[in-house]
Amino acid sequence: MSQTPPTTQRTTLFEKIWHSHLVRDESLASGDGAPAILYIDLHLVHEVTSPQAFTELKQRGLKVRRPDLCLATIDHSTPTTPADANGEYHYITEQAKEQVETLYRNCAEQGLVLHGWDSPHRGIVHVMGPEMGATQPGMTIVCGDSHTATHGAFGALAFGIGTTEVGHVLATQCLLQRKPQTLGIKVEGELNPGVTAKDVILHIIGKIGVDGGTGCVIEYHGSTIRDMDMESRMTLCNMSIECGARAGMVAPDQTTFDYLQGRTMAPAGDNWKKAVSYWRTLQTDEGASFDTLVEVNAAEIEPSVTWGTNPGMVIGIRDRVPNDASAGTQEALQYMQLQGGSEISGQPVNMVFIGSCTNSRISDLRSAASIFAGRKVAAGTRVMIVAGSEATKKQAEAEGLHRIFIDAGAEWREPGCSMCIGMNGDIGQPGDLVVSTSNRNFKGRQGRDVRTILASPLTAAACAVTGHITDPRTLLPESAHSTMEARA
C-alpha cells in the first residue's frame, strides 16, 4: 500500500483509471466543448452490435486501428443446440446465420481474433474475457453490450456502448466521454446461508431503484465484497446497468490476482510481477469521497427475487408482493398475473433458465448442482441449463455436473446468451412463469407474454425441483439450514 496522499490528491479507483486513460481532457475552455477522449485497452466484439460499425469503417475507407486490442466472439444469435451430423448449426432464422457469418467476414478482413465455433474459448463475451485473462485490473474495457460492467469486478473501468461508438473504437481505439459521477456502495458483514452475490445485487437494485445509478460509476466495497470470490464479484458488477449505472467496479486484491495468474492472456514472468505491483495501487485512497454513498447491511439480505417487470421490483423470497395503488405496481401485477399482497413463494413455475452473463460460470453451475443432486425436476417444469462458455462447459463436464443436471431431467445445452435475450429462439411459451438467473425481467424479454422472475442459481434450482417458487434454504444441507434457523 502506498502512503496516504494529502486530501486534495485523494482519489477514487474510478478517477485513477479515468485519468490514466485521458488522451485529451474535457476541453470546455478551448471552444470546441469536446468531451474527454478516453483510450480503450480492450474492445470486446460480438455479432449483434458490430455489423453496422464495420460497414461504417468500410464506407469511410478506414482500417481497424488496433485489431490486437479487440477480442471477438459469437454468443447472442447462436443456437444452443449442437451441430448436426454434417457439422451444420441450425439458426432460428437465415438472418441470424447471416449476422454470425458477417462477423466472421469482418474479423477476417480487419485482422481481429474471433473465437468462433471451433474455438475452445468461445462463449458469452463477458464470461470468455475474464476466463481467458483478457480482462485485467486498471484497464478500460468496452463492448457494444450493456452488461460490459461485468469486467469491473477486476478493478477495470468497463461499460457498454452503442454501435456508433463501436465504430469509433474500431477506428481510433478511443471514445468521447463526459466524466460520470461516482456512487460508492458499501456492503458490510457476513452473508446468511443461501444468500449469494445475485441476491446482494437484486437487493441493492431494489433499494436504490432502476434509475438510482444513472449517470454514475459504482464502486462496490466493504467486507462483504472483499470476502466474495471473483465469480461473485462478476455477478455483482454485471447488473450495475440495471440500476442505470454505466459501470460497476471492485478494487483488485489478492483474490483478483490469484484468479488471473496463469490464464491464457494474463501477463507472465517478469511482466506478471510488474503488473501486480501496479495493480496493487488501484485502490480508492482512504479519505477520498464518492459523490454519493449507499450503505448496505449484509445480514439484512434474504434470498431475493423480482416480482414485477423491471429489475428494481425486488422482494425477499418470504415476502409478499406489493399492493400499492401506483400505476407501475398495478400494471406489473397485471402482466405478472400476481395478486397484490400475496406470497411469492408457492407460485407455480413453468420453466427455469440457469445461464447468462450474470450466472453461468462454474461456481453458479456447482451451486445449482448442489440442489439438483439426488433430486428430479418437478413434473411439468422445463429446465434449461446453459454454461457461459465452452471452457466452463468442459469444466462442468469434467466435474460430472452435467450428469447431475441430465439425471435430474434438465436440458444441458451448448454455451451462449440463450434465453437471457431469447434472440436465438430459446424462449418460453406465452404466459409461462420463468425463473431465470439472468438480468432482465422486462415484458416479453424471454418470449411474448412470458413472466420472468429473476433469482440466484440456488433459488432457480430449488424452484426447478419443486415446480413452484421456493426458498432455497429449505433444500440446503441440514447444517446450513439449522444455522439459518438459529439466526432467525
Added chain:
Amino acid sequence: MSTAGTFTTHTYNLPIENIDTDQIIPAQFLTTTERVGLGKFCFYNWRYQPNGTPKDEHPLKEFDRDQHSVIVAGTNFGCGSSREHAPWALLDMGVKAVISSRFADIFRNNSLKNGLLPITVSDEVADWLLQHPGVEIEVNIPATKFSVAGLGEIEFPLDSFPAYCLSQGIDQLDFLLRHEKDISAHEQRQPW
C-alpha cells in the same frame, strides 16, 4: 445531430415509466446488419399480436407519423440494453425528439449520435405535458428550447459539442481521427 433547426409538431404521450429498450425494439429484430427499416418493428409487442395482426387497443394506436414527431414519456425512458437499434427504430417511425424527466445514459448517447433529440425536463414540466396530450409544440434546437401554448418556453440542456461538430462540418469520428497524434502519443505510455 442531424435534426438541425426548428420544427413544429404535436406531442404524442406514452405515460408509462421505465420504458425499456426491449419494449422499443424487441430482441428478435436485432439480427439485422443494417441501420434502416426498423420503424415497422418499433414497439412491436405493444402494437401486434404474436401472429402479426395489429392489436385493437395499444398505447400507440393514435400515433400518426405526419402529426407526431415528439413523444412525451414517463421517467427513465430507454433503460436496459445498449442496442442502438432503439433510436434507429424511433427515427424510422418518424420520431424526432423524446421528452422525459430522465433518460438512461446509453440510450441518450445513442440518440444524440443519430439525430434523435432526448429532451430532459423537470418533473413538473413532464407532468404538465403528460396531462395535456397532443399539444402543438415548437422545438428550436439551436436555441435549446421548446414552446407550448399554456406552458410557455422551456429551455433544455443539450451538449454543445454536437453543435460544434455541425458547425465544422464533421462528425464525432472525424473529430477523433483529427487527434491521431495524441492517440499515438498515449499508446507509447505503459502503465507497468
